[in-house]
Amino acid sequence: MPLHVPPAPAPALRSIRTALGSPTAVREDRTPSLRSARTPLTAGDPLPVHVLEQAGARGTAARTRLTGWRFLIKDGDRAVAAGEAMPTPDGWAFSHFFEGPYLASTERALAQAEALPTPYQPRLLSVPGLYMLTLWLHADITADAAFELFAPGDVLIPLAPAPPGIAAHRPHRAADLLPLLTPRLSPGARLQATA
Template identity: 65%
Template sequence: MPLHVPAAPEPALRTVLAALGSPSAARAAGTGAQGPLTPELPLPVHALEQVTRRGGTPRTRLTGWRFTIRGYGRAVAAETVLTPDGWEFSHFFGGPYLASTERALRQAEALTTSYQVRLLSVPELYMLTLWLHGDPTADAASTLPGPGDLLVPLAPAPPGIAAHRPHRFSELLPVLTLRLTPPPLLKTPA
């Protein structure tokens, strides 16, 4: 089924284009490219919040947009962040999550259901997932995961969580909750 990649906000795209237009962009991006670099595959980046053992509805918060930048066969990413003043360019980076994201996207294309593609970060676990949102037409900034949403942990994943294995959000949430909630303090006898 086709994956739906939401359109990035114009101001976020403009910040990346401005960064790519700087004289040192190719060097900073590490591509070594001499020609024009163009951002592609914009993915909204959300952070997981409000995960506790006490229950409640976990939420996500839109924190930025990530763009893939290709040059001479090598991909890097450019990320923007949402600030009180609007969208700002954050940084260029490489690393294992780029190839892992592309692999997860290829896996997702083989699914029979249409999804909107997002990234979901779990900062406390140094974890990033491909978030396949069940409503392909939803606003990319919407913060509530749906019951049919899938999360595909990207490599490297935290110990005990298999990378590239799709999980329903409702299946993975208890594992994340257990890891994110500190154990209760034990009282020592007086």
């Protein structure tokens, strides 16, 4: 079933394209693949990026916050980096370029999602306290990309590398995975992890 990707804000995409044309932005973000590209670079596969603000402990609803839009940067048909635009009081601005394992993992998770029988709206969900990133498949395909709550039927696919004990690329119902994250995100759990 095809994914229903919400349209990225035009100023967000424009900021990424402008940064791709800026030698300073490409050089300062230490992305060797952008500097060594053999074909004109393109920005595609836009995904809204949300950060988990509240995991939904003890009967409370899990809540997120939209923090930006991420675009895969392609050299030909191969993703070599990602670029992120962030909201500002005046609209959208380029944030940064980066490389790393989440590029291939994002592409793999998107391919997994395309093969599912149910239509979804793809998003990225970051869980900073666990250094975790997931592909969030939102069940309401007509929702605004900035909508912060989970819907019944939402699915999370943890990207690799995933935290210990969480299998990467294994789809989980959000209602099942989020409660498992709550104890790991509690202040006591973080203190034990750093001790």
